[in-house]
Amino acid sequence: MSKNIRRILFWLLFLLFLTTAPVAILYSQGYRFDQSKMIFVHSGAITVKSVPASVNIYLNGKLQPAKALDVINSSMTVGGLRPGSYHIKASLEGYSEWEKSVEVHSGLSTEFWNVVLAPNNPTPQEIESRSTARFFPSPFGKKIAFLEDLEGSLSLWITDFKKNKTNLAHSEDNVSFSKDRLDNVEWNFKEEMMLVPVTKNNRRDYLIASIDENFKPIYLSEISRFELVSKARWSLNEKNKIYFLGRKKNEETSNLYQINLADNAPQLIMSEVVTYDLSRSSVYYIQKNNMLFKIELDGGNASQINDTQFTDQPIGADSRLIVYDDERQALISQDGQLFVHNSASQDFYQKIADGVEGIQFSDDGKKMLFWNSNEISVMFLRKWDVQPYREENEIQTIIRLSTPLENVFWYRDYEHIFFSVKNKIKLIELDPRDHRICLDVFENNLEDFPAVYDTRNGYYYFVRESGGDKKIFYFTLPKKTGIFG
Numbered sequence: 001m002s003k004n005i006r007r008i009l010f011w012l013l014f015l016l017f018l019t020t021a022p023v024a025i026l027y028s029q030g031y032r033f034d035q036s037k038m039i040f041v042h043s044g045a046i047t048v049k050s051v052p053a054s055v056n057i058y059l060n061g062k063l064q065p066a067k068a069l070d071v072i073n074s075s076m077t078v079g080g081l082r083p084g085s086y087h088i089k090a091s092l093e094g095y096s097e098w099e100k101s102v103e104v105h106s107g108l109s110t111e112f113w114n115v116v117l118a119p120n121n122p123t124p125q126e127i128e129s130r131s132t133a134r135f136f137p138s139p140f141g142k143k144i145a146f147l148e149d150l151e152g153s154l155s156l157w158i159t160d161f162k163k164n165k166t167n168l169a170h171s172e173d174n175v176s177f178s179k180d181r182l183d184n185v186e187w188n189f190k191e192e193m194m195l196v197p198v199t200k201n202n203r204r205d206y207l208i209a210s211i212d213e214n215f216k217p218i219y220l221s222e223i224s225r226f227e228l229v230s231k232a233r234w235s236l237n238e239k240n241k242i243y244f245l246g247r248k249k250n251e252e253t254s255n256l257y258q259i260n261l262a263d264n265a266p267q268l269i270m271s272e273v274v275t276y277d278l279s280r281s282s283v284y285y286i287q288k289n290n291m292l293f294k295i296e297l298d299g300g301n302a303s304q305i306n307d308t309q310f311t312d313q314p315i316g317a318d319s320r321l322i323v324y325d326d327e328r329q330a331l332i333s334q335d336g337q338l339f340v341h342n343s344a345s346q347d348f349y350q351k352i353a354d355g356v357e358g359i360q361f362s363d364d365g366k367k368m369l370f371w372n373s374n375e376i377s378v379m380f381l382r383k384w385d386v387q388p389y390r391e392e393n394e395i396q397t398i399i400r401l402s403t404p405l406e407n408v409f410w411y412r413d414y415e416h417i418f419f420s421v422k423n424k425i426k427l428i429e430l431d432p433r434d435h436r437i438c439l440d441v442f443e444n445n446l447e448d449f450p451a452v453y454d455t456r457n458g459y460y461y462f463v464r465e466s467g468g469d470k471k472i473f474y475f476t477l478p479k480k481t482g483i484f485g
Contacts, residue, residue: 044083044104049075050090050115051413051478058089058099077109088112095119100434111387114415116478118427118439124464124473128159128166131469134177134450136185136194141457143211145169145185145194146472147177154198156185158211159472170209170217175200182320182358188234195220195232195242206232206244208261220244223264230254230317235297236280243283245273254317256285258297269299274315275331277323284323290315292329292341305329308349310339324361328381330368332356338370342381348393352379362414363455369417371408375400376417378430388431398436399428407451412458412478422447425462427477442475 048057053074057064070077078088083106089099095117102110127144129135135146142162148155154175159166177183178197186195193215196207206220206229220229226246235241240261245254256273257266269283270293276285282294290309295302305326316334323329327343338356342348352370359370366382376398384390398417399405407420415430423446428438444464451462461474 043080044106045077045079045081045109046086046088046102046104047075047077047109047111047113048088048090048115049113050098050117052092052095052117055090055092055095055117058091060087075113090115090117092117096439098437100437102434112431113386114413114429114431116411116413116416116427116429116439118441118477119479122442122475122477122479124442124462124475126466127461127472127474128164129472130157132463132472133470134185135452135461135463135472136187137452137454137459137461138187138191139189140191141454141459143187143191144461144472145187147185149470152176154196154207156194156196156207156209160211167211169194169211170207175207178204186232186234188239189236190239192239193234195234197232203228204230208242220259223261224257224259224266226266228254231275233278236278237297243269243276243278245276253288256283258299267299270295270302274317275319275321277321279323279325284321284329286310286315286319286321286331292321294326306341306349308341308347310341310349311337311351322359322361324365328361328365328368330359330361330370332359336372340368340379342379342393344382344392352395353377358408360410362410364414367414369408369410371405371419373404374402376405376408376419376428378417388433396430396432398430399438406448407462409453410455411453412455418453418460420444420449420451425451425460441477446470
């Protein structure tokens, strides 16, 4: 090869390097060439984190091979996308599908951190039970109490999952379980005893029952010597201590007491209390002035939490106070008005809804779920800087239906909500981008049924018909897979 030819080849290769090197550098930094605009644009990405973790990802109908996905923090990222509109789908055999139309922006990743695929037609497992009217799992999911469906009498049963044994805890005629659907059997934190709201002699009372056959069931009105008792709660720290509101027949207002089953001697905590809630260190309570106070569990060192009334109207004896901490509280008046105090970047005191049936704070206190018979909403108590972004005190209506809904619970990621409509158990996501995906999780054979979701273990308990009786069943969501579940 002559010297001139070598010189020509050198310069050709040098020019090729000068041409391709910048393109390679731009490509490695995430830039792509837009032929319509004839310019380089910074590419974007789509990130999906799902349950189950290993799913198939489709982009615009094309399956993305595993080698084309970046797997970081148990999430999958499709990178190198030109800005524009895309259709993304996550699927797995035997599960529901998740799909949305999304916008990809230059230099950004469009992120979906809470994608849930529900198993198709989950097989429910039956729990040993009799014809069941209501049921109440214990705090750690080791036992379940259920009430046999009887007219004019009380029959309380306990199923111990560890022992695989069911026994009758208490049975009594002329006593019935409370007709208020908001009333629950409450376990103490040792899962040894229960407070059962009942109607006895046409008055509200509480049966104190135990799974220990050596403990004879007793009534709160009898040991406290108050004719009228309400809002009884177990202490969160002491297994034999109960808090309650009590008053004599001739008294107009109730006082807050605690009673220890070791001595059955009521101790006054605070006078003239309308409603209250407990934490592990304090009792929060509201008096007639509708101001919120906090006091130590034994009744010492009372202090005012709020400088503003929840409302200047009477809230009623059946009002409910739900406290997350000193900065976040909710009050549901007797007629269903929901008042919220949220102290974050500013103090928020406001009535936000009417006709409310219940609320639940998320575990981290950043969201509050509330609902009525036809509508589910969420209030965001803290600014949310992860996609999808939310503002402090923003309220979103998650779903509105013409058919009454029931059994509303947070799912364990607090980004989805369980609810039931007629015989269908459903799960809806909070993320409104493109549309909220609402899954049909299970079709029950009853239209009116009680249910409970155990966020700790992922068990969804519900009553369904079996062999002519109403029995307790459960399925798991998320479905346990792998060696660690």
